[in-house]
Amino acid sequence: MDVIMEALPALGDAWGLILQPVVIGYLVLGVVMGLCIGVFPGLGGIAGLSLLLPFMFGMDPILGLALMVGMVAVVPTSDTFASVLMGIPGSSASQATVLDGFPMAKKGKAARALSAAFASSLFGGLVGASFLTVFILIARPIVLEFRTPELLMITIFGLSMVGILAGRVAIKGIVAAGLGMLIGTIGEGASSGDLRMSSYDLPYLTDGLKLVIVGLGIFAIPEIVSLLRQDRAISSEPQLGGGWLEGVRDWFANIWLSVRCSIIGVVVGVIPGLGGSVVDWIAYGHAVQTTKDKSNFGKGEVRGVIGPESSNNAKEGGGLVPTLLFGIPGSGSMAIFIGAIALLGSGQIEVGPAMLKNNLDITYSIVWLLALANVVGTIICIAASGGIAKLTTIRFALLAPFLFMIISFAAFQSGQNLMDLVALFAIGFLGLMMRRFDWSRPAFLIGFVLSTPAENYANQALQIAQSRFRKSFEDGLDYIFSPIVIVLLIITVISVVMGLRQAKNIMAEGDVQSGSKRAPFVMLLVVTGYIAYAFYDAASIPSFSRDRTFPMFVAGVCLVGCAILIITMMLKPETDTIFADREKSGEEADATHGLWPTLAWFAGLLILTSLFGFILALTVFLFSFMKLRARVSTAYAAIYTAVGLTFMCGMAWLLNRDFPPGLLQEYADLPWPLT
């Protein structure tokens, strides 16, 4: 009771702080900036907050918070545009939205998908804030109950979503997830710094691959290439059906799903260490499991949009708990947020254990600023969705070079290395092949995202458990099998059993026909070859190091899966689903342009960049692509190129970023932006 008596006045104070015109003004400014940045895939809250940082020093705390919270809050809202319209996951928060949102756009229902997503986002944000208002008071002891074994168990639960998204051949999905995990282990191990699948001669890989690059590569590049080959607009219908009202109605019809997914979002967001990387997949899994007719998932089921979108905004609210109460950032943007809070005013707000005691009013202000930012952001987004959805009716050849420019720039920001582009291209190629042969890309991505937490938590839990067991057997058992772990274990088992039973119906990649035996078999052999080499590579790490165990275990399991697949392939006829190949029939087979010539355009951009730097390469690429591939007039191509370059330079200038340099820049000292 005491707690509530303290909380109510603080809540009142918080509203007093928020409801000043100037505070609302700053909030709207932050929201607009956040929307502008979030719309571009791969540039999330980190880029936006870095932009604001120089202004934070000594700023009035509530104004600075309004600006920053406004910006952070709407990134998971605006990144939905890229996910739904282009099939590009705008940030890690909207990966699952792609699965059903993009097929809806292809059917000409982009506006409906968008407004359903935005309505869910708004609702999720509000549910999250209401839940937090009460929960934040009692959160500390509950969060502290989540020790390493519990975190490991949540990670495993997240991985169990692979069961639902595995595709028609379950083992193929599991191998895909394993491959994602192995790609996630590339680089220096966390335990003793031993190298996996990399060497100090090629320093790029020792830091591992970044999520931005893998996410864009695995989803965006294959979609762009595929659409480009068919030389048409994204939407197959020339007339866009379904206005924004229909989307809001869809959301309202599924309001309970939205409530449940919002709660999932807050709760998972609250747990420090996992951040939001799994939340949208768990919500998607939940949406699938609670839907009676599962046949539409992966083909444009609106529930597949509502679920993840309800959870990802709620998650931002949940993520405030570890950030504010423990001073431990749940994500990269939250880390900058903590740093920026220290700069505000005279530095009187200190996030951490004392936050509730000393700054409960500020804490509540942040929670409700977040909710308010969601409202403002959503209204702007819904208003804009009808117009922006028209992008899906434009001939895709006119959009593609622009998209390539943006994702290359975004990828380059993660490591500021030309190798970022090479990695993007390589992962993109893998994504293309996985798409072609019906290997589950969502499963791959879940594996990649959860690889590091799975490895770290497994190693740590094991080490701490060993120490407890040395003390006494009971101590050890208590540590590993806490009530939370047991509950999570039961949920996971149920989810896996149900998931595998349902997986056959859910085609996250759409329906794919089977064709000849040779190409799918070659793909399988290449994957098997990589996994076998990864196993050998991990096994060559000295045996006292913990860094070898996890990759060896994962590779071992995958090799068994690969062996089963190889045997099945030898026994089954070529019409079996295991031989799925998109090039054999359907859209891909009838495409105007071949796979290799289309890919060659992007390889060309990469090679030119490595020679002359990004901006010069981009100039050549944009102009010649427009002229030769899109076959527009010279004047049109020239204007397009100029606009593209201006936009790119403007954005880089604003964010204070450089472009990838090439060989030319080694020898000649050129002025920005050519450097």
Add this chain to the structure above:
Amino acid sequence: MSLITTTRRVAVGLVAAAAATFSLQAHAGGHGIDLSGKTVEWIIPFSETGGSAKWANFYAPLLSEALPGEPTVVVKFMPGAGSTKGANFFQEQEYDDGTLIFGSSGSTQFPFLLSDPRVKYNYADWNVVLASGTGGVAYLPPDLAAKMDGLSATPLQGEDFIYGNQGATRLDLVPTLAWEMLGLNVESVMGIKGRGDGRLMFERGEANIDYQTSSSYLSGVTPLVEAGTAVPMMTWGALDDAGNIVRDPTFPDIPTFKEVCEATDGCETSGEKWDAWKAFFIAGFPAQKMVFLPAGATADAIATYTAAFEAVKARADFAEISGKRLGKYPQMTGEAAQTALESGTNVTPEAKDFVVNWLQEKYGVSLN
């Protein structure tokens, strides 16, 4: 937090800034460099999210006000290979017009001191203009702290400790070596992403010994101490002018490791082990973060930056604004910074060999 106070604060800030700039221009006279209309790039070899980012973001606007011509100061992050990538990049840069500076940290110094094969940079080539120190505090859960016999940690020698470790060759080697010298049996759990995660592990009761740098201790652990769930054990101390370890000015009531070591059986404050610990302590804490101009910088440029940082330190409100964000530690310029650089980037071959062998034996980490 009303608008009126904001306006007042802005006004005071402007006056202070104007005064600082004015006095500086008088000071720099004709032989400084003028940076008007230019953009100073401050390279931080870490991501936007770490402690170095916090430090640079604190200084950047102040530096901008204090430099002649008030150039824009932008912080540029270049993470990779635990800061080795950014430092190697800076090594290749030549002095041009004084618009490029670099911020290094303890994590940049340790691989340098340990001759990590990836290090291609040399501190001796660079020109230091600021050195910021910090300290560190080790703490225990109350039940274990109660077992300490005054300053002596001897009764703790039979306990099993668990510590969340960021990496054997990181700053964490200072606490782990100290605990080993005290005869404590500390098992390192690896794969922690920042010291904040280590503190969380302590709060969850999984780790039962931990340390934090001063500013994190103040914000993160002091509330735990007040709530009775953590008890400070010792600080690493601070250096006096003669290079002796004395009590940390931020925590005058907490004994130093040196005091605890003297009172504990089997711990020596002399000899090879102690010298190695002290050398790495100095590299990691009192001279933790430094700002450099690249090789070949002119004396004018060095003088200009030194004067600018001095002007920042001379601000009337500096103690107040830096205390909360950086802790009460010396921000050294000129001679003092040079001394800090030398003590922070030089260890005797014996100390280095000792630590290299110790890392090999204890963690199986090979540095060659």
